[in-house]
Amino acid sequence: MPLTQLFLSTLDITLPVFAMVFIGVGLKRLGWIDQAFVNTASRLVFHGTLPTLIxxxxxxxxxxxxxxxxxxxxxxxxxxxxxxISWGWAAWRVPRHQRGVYVQGAFRGNCGIVGLALAHGMYGEAGVSLGGLLLGVVILTYNILSVVILSIYRPHGGGSRHAQWRSIAGHIGKNPLILSVLGATPLAIVEIELPVWLATSGDYFASLTLPLALICIGATLSTRALKRSYAAALGASLWKMVGIPILATAVAWWVGFEGRELGVMFLFFASPTAAAAFVMAKAMGGDETLTANIIALTTLMASITVTAGVFMLRIAGVI
Incomplete structure (x- = not known):
């Protein structure tokens, strides 16, 4: 396939996802949607449509x-x-009071929305299925490691670490995405088929997930936040969007992954910082402004870095 055609086909995968994000930006600026809509829609996606899709x-x-x-x-x-790696770099280059949110922003990706949307765009339902399995690992590791780093650099007076661990264990145990994976896996093993009417209704409901979630991400972006802590935000964003995807994907290819598995892992590694990082940083006394900066900057960078990464991997013939 000629390079121009290959590049255009790569844009066919990534542009629809990021176009929806920027539509969300435009709708918020026009006043067609507000923060109340974003809050309600985000709850609907997290508790209803995304678990149904998975x-x-x-x-x-x-x-x-x-x-x-x-x-x-x-x-x-x-x-x-x-x-x-992010922690080691932060310990060397980042002021202590910013290290917790810096590390969280540098490793915690928005796999449940952006990563899954990109996997769907590249591989269809097969990509969503593989991504759904990975989400179980994502939710556990991201939440546990985020608690670890934010607890270590937490300002004094924020409650006991035992209470923090108990809280996060409760959140993980009740997480709708984990429950959907646990509920679907046994049914997939025994190959149970849903009634046609139920499967069709579920498809209608699940189809709301990606456009609604991506619009909400765009509506929450704020370039004003980038005026503060810009240097630290840029450093964490470069690790998240360039350094870690390159290193992790290179190692994955080196140990033998290729094709759909390598492609989905790259999309997950290259996803921008998750909005949940802001919620956790704020709840644990971290620098929420720096976290918001990282989320905004990585989301803006993603349209370029993810497209470039997919294009290079497809040129190399490994995905």
Missing amino acids: FLSLIGTDLDSTLDPWLLLFFALATLASFL
């Missing part, structure tokens, strides 16, 4: 060909490695 994708999956324990283990180890 459940329906997994229940129709052939787990014998999709479930790869080595893939899940590698992704968990790669996430841990990216966390430790």
Whole structure:
């Protein structure tokens, strides 16, 4: 395939996702949607439509060909490695009071929305199924490691670490995305099919997920926030959008992953910082302004870095 055609086909994958994000920016500026809409829609996505999308994708999956324990283990180890690398860099270059949110912003990606949307755009339902399996690992590792780093650099007087761990364990145990994976996996193993009317209704409901979530991401972006702590935000954003995706994807290819598995892992590694990082930083006394900066900057960078990464991997013929 000629390079021009390959590049245009890459844009066909990434541009629809980021176009929806920038539509969200425009709708917020026009006043057609407000913060109340964003809050309500975000709750609907997190508690309803996204779990439904993951459940329906997994229940129709052939787990014998999709479930790869080595893939899940590698992704968990790669996430841990990216966390430790970001922490090491922050300990050397970042002021102590910013280290917790810096590290969280540098390793915690928005896999549940942006990563899953990109996987769907590249591989269709097969990409969503594989991404849904990875989300179980994502939710556990991201939440646990975020608590670790934010607790270590937490300002004094914010409650006991035991209470923090108990709280995060409760959140993980009640997380709708984890519950959807746990609920769908046994049904996929025994190959149970839903009634046609239920599957169709579920598809209608699940189809709201990606456009609604991406619009909400765009509506929450604020370039004004970038005026503060810009240097630290830029450093964390470069790690998140350039350094970690290159290192993790290169190692994944080196150990033998390719094709759909390598592609989905790259999209997850290259996803911009998750909005949940802001909520956790604020709840644990971290620098929420720096966290907002990182989220905004990585989201703006993603349209370029993800497109370039997919294009290069497709040129190399590994995905």
